[in-house]
Amino acid sequence: MLGTGILKGLYITAKNLVGSYYSSERLTTIQYPEQRAQLPENYRNFPFLVYDGEDAIDGLRCTACKMCEKECPPQCIYIIPERDEKGKLQKKPKVFDIDISVCMGCGICAEVCPFESIKMDHHFEVAQRNRFAGLLLHREQLAKSNKYYHSIRPKEATAVDESLAEEKRKAEEKAKAAAAAKEAAAKAAAAKAADAAKAKTDDLEEKKN
Amino acid sequence: MSLSEPIPGSTIRAVHDDFHGDLLEVSMGPHHPSTHGVFRMIVTLDGEVVVKLKPVFGYLHRNHEKLAENNAYLASIPYTDRLDYLCSLTNNWAYVHAVEKLSGIEVPERAEYLRVILGELTRLINHCCLVGFLLNDLGTSFTPLLYSLRERERMLDMIEALTGSRMMCNFMRFGGLRTDVSSEWLAQLKTYLDTTFARYLDEQDALLTGNEILLARTQGVGVLKSDLAINAGITGPMLRASGINYDIRKVDKYSIYDRFDFRVPLGDHSDTYDRYMMRMLEMHESVKIIQQAIKDIPEGPFIDPKAKNRGLRPKAGEAYARIEGPKGEIGFHLISDGTGNPYRYRVRPPSLINLTVLEDMCLGQTLADTVIILGSVDIVLGEVDR
Amino acid sequence: MSASSESILEAFPLTIRDWLASVVPLDWLQWLILSLIGIVAILTVFGLTFAFTTVTERKLLGRFQNRLGPNRVRIFGIRVFGFFQPFADAVKALTKEDIVPAAADKVLHFLAPCAMVAFSLLGFAVLPFGKHLSLLSNIDAALLYFFAAGAASELAIFMAGWSSNNKFSLISSMRALAQLISYELPLLLVAVPAVLMAGSLSLTGIVVNQGGDLGILNWNVFTPWGFAGFIIFFIAALAECNRCPFDLPEGESEIIAGYLTEYSGFKYALFFMGEYFGMMSLSGLGVTLFLGGWQAPCAALAFIPSYLWFYAKLIVMILCFIWMRATLLRLRMDQLMRLSWKFLVPLALVNLGTVTFWKYTADWEGGMLVARWLIAIALVILPFISLGKVLSSGLGPRKYRYA
Numbered sequence: 001m002l003g004t005g006i007l008k009g010l011y012i013t014a015k016n017l018v019g020s021y022y023s024s025e026r027l028t029t030i031q032y033p034e035q036r037a038q039l040p041e042n043y044r045n046f047p048f049l050v051y052d053g054e055d056a057i058d059g060l061r062c063t064a065c066k067m068c069e070k071e072c073p074p075q076c077i078y079i080i081p082e083r084d085e086k087g088k089l090q091k092k093p094k095v096f097d098i099d100i101s102v103c104m105g106c107g108i109c110a111e112v113c114p115f116e117s118i119k120m121d122h123h124f125e126v127a128q129r130n131r132f133a134g135l136l137l138h139r140e141q142l143a144k145s146n147k148y149y150h151s152i153r154p155k156e157a158t159a160v161d162e163s164l165a166e167e168k169r170k171a172e173e174k175a176k177a178a179a180a181a182k183e184a185a186a187k188a189a190a191a192k193a194a195d196a197a198k199a200k201t202d203d204l205e206e207k208k209n
Numbered sequence: 210m211s212l213s214e215p216i217p218g219s220t221i222r223a224v225h226d227d228f229h230g231d232l233l234e235v236s237m238g239p240h241h242p243s244t245h246g247v248f249r250m251i252v253t254l255d256g257e258v259v260v261k262l263k264p265v266f267g268y269l270h271r272n273h274e275k276l277a278e279n280n281a282y283l284a285s286i287p288y289t290d291r292l293d294y295l296c297s298l299t300n301n302w303a304y305v306h307a308v309e310k311l312s313g314i315e316v317p318e319r320a321e322y323l324r325v326i327l328g329e330l331t332r333l334i335n336h337c338c339l340v341g342f343l344l345n346d347l348g349t350s351f352t353p354l355l356y357s358l359r360e361r362e363r364m365l366d367m368i369e370a371l372t373g374s375r376m377m378c379n380f381m382r383f384g385g386l387r388t389d390v391s392s393e394w395l396a397q398l399k400t401y402l403d404t405t406f407a408r409y410l411d412e413q414d415a416l417l418t419g420n421e422i423l424l425a426r427t428q429g430v431g432v433l434k435s436d437l438a439i440n441a442g443i444t445g446p447m448l449r450a451s452g453i454n455y456d457i458r459k460v461d462k463y464s465i466y467d468r469f470d471f472r473v474p475l476g477d478h479s480d481t482y483d484r485y486m487m488r489m490l491e492m493h494e495s496v497k498i499i500q501q502a503i504k505d506i507p508e509g510p511f512i513d514p515k516a517k518n519r520g521l522r523p524k525a526g527e528a529y530a531r532i533e534g535p536k537g538e539i540g541f542h543l544i545s546d547g548t549g550n551p552y553r554y555r556v557r558p559p560s561l562i563n564l565t566v567l568e569d570m571c572l573g574q575t576l577a578d579t580v581i582i583l584g585s586v587d588i589v590l591g592e593v594d595r
Numbered sequence: 596m597s598a599s600s601e602s603i604l605e606a607f608p609l610t611i612r613d614w615l616a617s618v619v620p621l622d623w624l625q626w627l628i629l630s631l632i633g634i635v636a637i638l639t640v641f642g643l644t645f646a647f648t649t650v651t652e653r654k655l656l657g658r659f660q661n662r663l664g665p666n667r668v669r670i671f672g673i674r675v676f677g678f679f680q681p682f683a684d685a686v687k688a689l690t691k692e693d694i695v696p697a698a699a700d701k702v703l704h705f706l707a708p709c710a711m712v713a714f715s716l717l718g719f720a721v722l723p724f725g726k727h728l729s730l731l732s733n734i735d736a737a738l739l740y741f742f743a744a745g746a747a748s749e750l751a752i753f754m755a756g757w758s759s760n761n762k763f764s765l766i767s768s769m770r771a772l773a774q775l776i777s778y779e780l781p782l783l784l785v786a787v788p789a790v791l792m793a794g795s796l797s798l799t800g801i802v803v804n805q806g807g808d809l810g811i812l813n814w815n816v817f818t819p820w821g822f823a824g825f826i827i828f829f830i831a832a833l834a835e836c837n838r839c840p841f842d843l844p845e846g847e848s849e850i851i852a853g854y855l856t857e858y859s860g861f862k863y864a865l866f867f868m869g870e871y872f873g874m875m876s877l878s879g880l881g882v883t884l885f886l887g888g889w890q891a892p893c894a895a896l897a898f899i900p901s902y903l904w905f906y907a908k909l910i911v912m913i914l915c916f917i918w919m920r921a922t923l924l925r926l927r928m929d930q931l932m933r934l935s936w937k938f939l940v941p942l943a944l945v946n947l948g949t950v951t952f953w954k955y956t957a958d959w960e961g962g963m964l965v966a967r968w969l970i971a972i973a974l975v976i977l978p979f980i981s982l983g984k985v986l987s988s989g990l991g992p993r994k995y996r997y998a
Contacts, residue, residue: 002421002979002980002983002984002987003421003983004419005418005419005420005421005423005424006420006421006422006922006923008415008416008419008420009415009416009417009420009922009923010918010919010922011415012412012415012416012922013352013416013659013918013921013922014918016356016412016658016659016660016661017655017658017659017921019661020658020659020661020662021658025405026359026661027661027662027663028359028362028363028661029662029663031663040366040369040370040373041370042369042370042371042372042373042388043369043370043373043374044373044374071281071283071284071519072284073280073284073285073287073288104287104291104377105374105377106286106287106290106377106379107373107379108283108284108287108379111387112519120373233762233765233766235762235763235766241851242847242848242851243848243849254766257766257770257928257929344924345848346848347848347924347925348839348840348842348846348847348848348849348924348925349839349922349923349924349925350656350839350920350921351656351660352656352659352660352921352922355660355661355662356660356661359661416922418992419992420923420924421987421990422840422923422924422925422926423924424987424990424991424992425926425927425930425987425990426924426925426926426927426930428989428990429989454998456998459998472997472998473997473998474995474996474997474998475995475996475997475998476995477993477995477996478993482993483993486993486995490995575927575928575929576766576849576850577843577846577849577925577927577928578927580848580849
């Protein structure tokens with residue numbers, strides 16, 4: 001009382017004034033455009049599409065299943081699947097747009113994607129002069145290589161690669177098994193056919209006789 | 210109001226019978242440095258003394274409840290982040306708690322511990338902010354606020370490393386959490402709370418708690434009588450500052466709060482200083498809870514693997530779940546009709562309900578007091594207006 | 596003290612002035628030139644001090660708050676820690692649109708900032724900046740002039756608040772009037788002891804009275820009454836300059852920016868300038884009355900010219916103002932008035948008694964000297980504690996119970 005509280009306060013601010021010159025504990029400022037804070041791996045802002053290989057569009061993992069479009073809380077994803085000349089659905093997006101002026105970066109799309117295709121980006125300097133067209137990102141702008149994905153989220157990307165490889169291996173095995181089964185079935189069918197043919201000829205021969 | 214009438218609830222005799230002046234109606238807000246967002250108070254002043262105060266809100270209304278009624282259960286979690294945007298994790302928690310109750314999902318032990326840690330961390334963040342902004346309303350030139358924000362930044366850095374976002378965490382899921390929490394992260398949090406944050410609390414105490422001007426400005430200002438507080442449904446630190454022992458962590462013992470040793474501070478004077486001190490003291494208790502939780506946390510799954518998040522369709526019924534948020538009781542009332550989105554979704558926002566007694570606290574106080582009383586209520590307009 | 600260094604450095608500004616004036620042959624013109632040079636010198640020195648005080652304040656506040664403060668402005672690629680900030684600010688203030696509210700009283704709205712700067716500059720006329728440096732050193736009632744001139748800035752603030760036709764501005768100007776008038780009184784009352792001791796209303800006389808063989812110990816602040824007087828003076832000066840913790844007229848969190856709400860561009864900058872000039876002249880008065888004015892703290896340091904000593908003390912005062920701002924919070928209007936009328940004014944009145952006692956016991960020696968000090972200290976401390984106890988009764992840190 002009687003001013004002692006104020007004196008104590010003055011002492012604390014003086015301590016902070018002096019401390020800010022030598023203690024990084026106190027002075028935590030980072031001067032942004034020149035210095036940049038290290039973003040944690042988990043950091044997320046807007047989604048992007050991962051592609052494998054060299055070609056951004058051909059290599060897209062996206063199969064246009066529309067799962068993210070359905071689950072997106074603010075409904076900012078717009079997908080039209082590719083169709084071939086006959087109108088048959090291809091497992092590729094013809095249009096994949098994300099309106100990042102609407103997107104709230106919640107990451108639910110990345111969470112629900114069954115093909116590890118849509119992931120959350122680290123790139124945050126997305127300011128545009130054109131607020132409508134400039135913020136509507138198309139397939140071409142969204143597609144980023146798996147290498148880039150590895151560079152921003154090494155741990156997660158490695159895990160994803162492993163699980164994809166595992167899946168691929170399983171799928172291949174399955175396909176092999178299926179092929180083998182098919183072959184076996186074909187063989188069996190051929191044998192049956194041969195048998196049948198033989199039986200037929202036998203029949204005929206018998207008739208002849 | 211006639212000039213010679215006494216002001217209801219007034220402690221200062223403002224109107225003199227032999228002096229007839231005009232009342233001055235001042236519109237504070239929606240754009241005002243101290244209304245913490247887009248809140249408006251139409252204040253009628255006699256000199257500097259408030260004789261009438263009409264709060265106006267709704268400038269930040271975003272259709273939160275209706276949006277949620279048209280969204281899948283999962284899709285509402287990121288929207289709850291945006292209710293009280295300073296403490297998104299407790300909002301997440303209250304909402305997933307309600308959905309878990311509605312659809313009978315069990316939460317694994319480890320997830321409960323992590324929820325408690327994150328919830329208490331959110332309380333620290335919120336109280337840091339509150340103390341800083343309240344002191345800014347009191348006229349400091351940003352000094353205590355920036356000390357508080359410095360610590361808040363550090364905690365947000367940690368939350369960012371864990372959830373990917375500083376404020377819009379979107380981290381809780383039905384039956385647990387979105388990802389697991391590493392032991393390094395927990396160790397880092399523990400070190401931080403033991404060293405840097407402890408020093409911050411001591412410094413803040415030394416800087417302000419005994420400051421004569423702070424005492425003169427806040428003691429006896431904005432008294433909220435305990436019976437009025439109960440009748441108005443006030444919850445949280447504001448209710449406890451009025452001397453009512455009501456902390457949902459103790460009353461409901463939800464989650465695993467019965468396993469921790471912590472105390473609930475209570476105020477005897479029901480004024481702004483008590484409300485300020487409640488927050489300071491609660492920060493100490495929250496630190497204690499986090500430390501105990503980090504010590505005891507078991508290994509195990511962070512989410513119930515059987516819990517369905519995507520395409521959840523609870524059977525028809527209703528549930529109300531509440532937790533002790535940093536600002537008070539935050540509750541969600543959900544009615545399901547068996548479809549993929551709730552039939553009715555209702556938030557019980559502590560900020561809004563605590564704000565209802567603003568006029569009662571401000572009458573008879575001066576204009577300068579209204580801003581600190583408003584500051585001590587601790588509102589976030591995202592939650593008030595939804 | 597070496598006579599040669601005294602004569603060269605001490606009289607250096609005068610030499611330059613006389614040389615400049617001597618260019619003009621006419622006598623009456625010479626007089627005009629002499630005055631003008633003084634005015635220009637004060638405007639330049641304190642104008643630059645104002646500019647760099649603003650940036651120093653921002654940088655120091657930043658450091659007090661654990662951040663960097665402004666450090667970006669550069670001229671021709673040179674950054675100098677952001678000390679070019681005031682020039683950038685000036686360009687910005689000059690080029691910004693000047694918005695006058697449609698309902699404002701246009702003439703008064705324009706006049707208020709001009710009046711603010713003009714009145715706040717008047718005080719500099721009588722301050723003794725150095726042994727030989729003062730614009731109107733021969734005024735005998737310099738102190739009276741200073742207070743008379745200083746009080747006028749209230750008018751400017753009220754003009755601004757009234758003419759803006761804004762409710763916040765009006766509340767602010769009412770606050771400013773009440774505040775400034777009630778703090779004039781303690782400010783005047785604590786100046787009286789210095790006058791009593793010096794036996795003169797002339798500021799130069801008061802400074803000369805604080806000189807002597809003891810050096811720093813001769814300063815008024817190192818006597819019981821002087822110390823008490825200096826503290827009261829400092830508090831009242833904070834209030835006079837509308838500085839934190841008495842920045843109620845601007846009260847950002849309550850009334851937006853008070854009387855400045857409707858001002859923009861260079862008019863706003865003028866108010867800013869006026870406030871800082873006021874702060875500097877009041878600090879200068881404080882230095883003159885209590886901190887020995889231009890006297891060096893000891894004879895060994897007297898080779899540094901007196902005007903530099905004055906300036907250094909002034910800067911220290913201003914830094915203390917900034918430190919206060921970094922720490923304290925704002926008082927409420929009624930508390931502000933109570934502090935003045937129930938605390939500072941009685942203490943200042945008691946201080947008059949103390950100084951009288953001090954003056955009439957000047958010849959006490961030995962044991963009596965100790966008694967003189969003890970009695971004087973008691974005369975200062977006892978009223979402070981008893982008044983403080985009465986005024987702060989019921990306030991204090993509390994113990995809390997836990998459920």
